[in-house]
Amino acid sequence: xxxxxxxxxYGMRMRDGVSDTPKPMVPVGPRPLIWHVMRYYAYYGxxxxxxxxxxxxxxxxxxxxxxxxxxxxxxxxxxxxVHMLETDIxxxxxxFVDTGQDSAIGERLRRVRHLVEGDEMFLANYADxxxxxxxxxxIAQFRADTDAVAQLLAVPPQAAFHVVGMGDGNxxxxxxxxxxxxxxxxxxxxxxRPEIFDYLPEGGDLIGDACTTLAKEGxxxxxAYGGFWQPADTVKERAVLExxxxxxxxxxxxxxxxxxxxxAGA
Numbered sequence: 001x002x003x004x005x006x007x008x009x010y011g012m013r014m015r016d017g018v019s020d021t022p023k024p025m026v027p028v029g030p031r032p033l034i035w036h037v038m039r040y041y042a043y044y045g046x047x048x049x050x051x052x053x054x055x056x057x058x059x060x061x062x063x064x065x066x067x068x069x070x071x072x073x074x075x076x077x078x079x080x081x082v083h084m085l086e087t088d089i090x091x092x093x094x095x096f097v098d099t100g101q102d103s104a105i106g107e108r109l110r111r112v113r114h115l116v117e118g119d120e121m122f123l124a125n126y127a128d129x130x131x132x133x134x135x136x137x138x139i140a141q142f143r144a145d146t147d148a149v150a151q152l153l154a155v156p157p158q159a160a161f162h163v164v165g166m167g168d169g170n171x172x173x174x175x176x177x178x179x180x181x182x183x184x185x186x187x188x189x190x191x192x193r194p195e196i197f198d199y200l201p202e203g204g205d206l207i208g209d210a211c212t213t214l215a216k217e218g219x220x221x222x223x224a225y226g227g228f229w230q231p232a233d234t235v236k237e238r239a240v241l242e243x244x245x246x247x248x249x250x251x252x253x254x255x256x257x258x259x260x261x262x263x264a265g266a
Contacts, residue, residue, distance in 0.1 A: 001048070001139070002116050003041050005127040006105050007034055008054020022056035024127040025063065026238055029245040030071045032063065033232055034127045036252060039088060043255050044135045046123060047092045050115050052099040052108040061096055064089075106204040110197065117194045124206075129188040130241060130252035131155075131229040138223040142191040149195045149214050151221035153187030155229045184222075187229055228252065 007024040024034035031039075038049055053060060067089060069075070074085040095115060099108040109124065116122045121142065123135075133153055142151040157178050165174035186207060199210035214220035228251040232238045250256060 001046050002050055002119060002122045003038070003046050003048065004050045004052060004109060004112060004116065004122060004124040005034065005037065006052050006108055006125070007060060007127045008052055008057060008099055008101075008103065008108060009105075010055050020056045021059050022054075023232070025056065025059045026232065028130075028232075028238065028241045033130070033238075034060065035063075036130055037125055037127050038092070039255070040130070040252055041123065041125075041135065042088070042092065046135070049092060049094045050112050051094060051096050052112055053096055054099055054101050054103060054108070057096075057098060064094055064096075104203060104205045106200045106206040106209055107202070109206055110200055110202070110204075113197055117197060119194065121191055121193050124190040124192055126188040128233065129229065129231045131187065131189065131225070132227055132251040132254065133187070133189060133223070133225045133229065135189070138189070139191055141223055142221055145221050147219060148221040149193050149199070149219045150211055151191045151223060152211065153189040153229075154184040154222040154224045155187040156226060157181070157183060157185050158229070158231060184224065187225065188231070 005024075007022060009023065024037075025032040027033075028036055034051075041047070041049075051060060069084055069087050069089075070082065073087060076083040076085065095112075097112050097115075099111040103111070105126075121139075123139075131153070138151070138153065142148060145151070159178050161178055163176045163178055163181060164172055165176065167173040190206075196206075196210055199213050200206065201209055204210065211220050230237065230241055230244075230252075232241055244250060
C-alpha cells in the first residue's frame with residue numbers, strides 16, 4: 001500500500017530563522033523525523049512512499065541520495081570493506097514529487113493523484129508526528145467500513161493548557177485540563193480511498209475542505225487511540241522526542257525489540 005507523505009510546508013514553529021531545513025528533516029537521534037515515520041510504516045510492510053516536496057525539498061532529496069546505512073545499523077568493517085549486518089531502506093521505493101512551494105495539503109495530494117488513484121486505498125501522513133498506533137488494525141477497520149472515503153487517527157489533545165468554564169457574573173465555574181476533556185484531535189495518520197479526490201477542490205485543504213465535507217455526509221471514519229502519540233510541531237516537542245530517544249524509551253520504534261531479519265535495524 002502506498003504511503004503519501006506531506007513534507008513541503010514551512011514549519012514556522014520549528015524554524016530557527018536561519019536554516020531552510022523543512023520540519024520533517026529535524027533530527028531525533030541520528031535520523032530525521034521523516035525517516036522515523038517511514039521506518040514505522042515499513043515495519044508494517046508499507047514501503048512504497050510518495051514524498052510531496054515543497055519548501056526545503058532539496059534537503060530531503062540529499063538525505064536519501066546520500067543515505068548512509070551505517071548511521072543506524074550494525075555492520076562489520078573488515079579490511080577496509082563495510083559489511084552490513086542490517087539494513088533499513090534497501091527495499092523501499094521512494095518517489096519524490098515537487099508539489100509546490102506554497103501548496104495546501106489538499107493541493108499537494110491532488111498533484112500526486114496519478115500515483116495513487118488506481119489503488120484500492122492508500123495511506124497519508126504529515127511526516128511530523130510519531131506514534132505506536134497499530135497501523136494494521138487501523139487499516140483493517142477502514143477496509144471493513146466500505147462506505148467511508150477517509151479515516152483519521154483520533155487522539156486525545158496534547159496541549160498542556162487549562163480550559164476555563166465561565167458562568168454568570170464573570171465567575172469561573174470550572175477549570176479543566178484540556179487533556180481531561182472528552183475531545184479528540186486529528187492525529188495525522190490517515191487512510192484514504194481514491195474517491196477523496198472528488199472532494200478536493202483545486203488549491204484546497206485535505207481536512208478543512210474534503211474531510212469536513214465527508215464528516216457532514218457521514219463518510220469520515222476515525223480510529224480512536226489513547227496510546228503513545230507525540231507531535232513535533234515546536235522545538236519543545238522535538239526536545240521531548242529527543243529525550244525519549246536518548247533514554248531508550250522509543251515506543252514508535254517497534255523494530256528495536258523485534259529483531260527479525262525483515263524488520264531489523266535501529
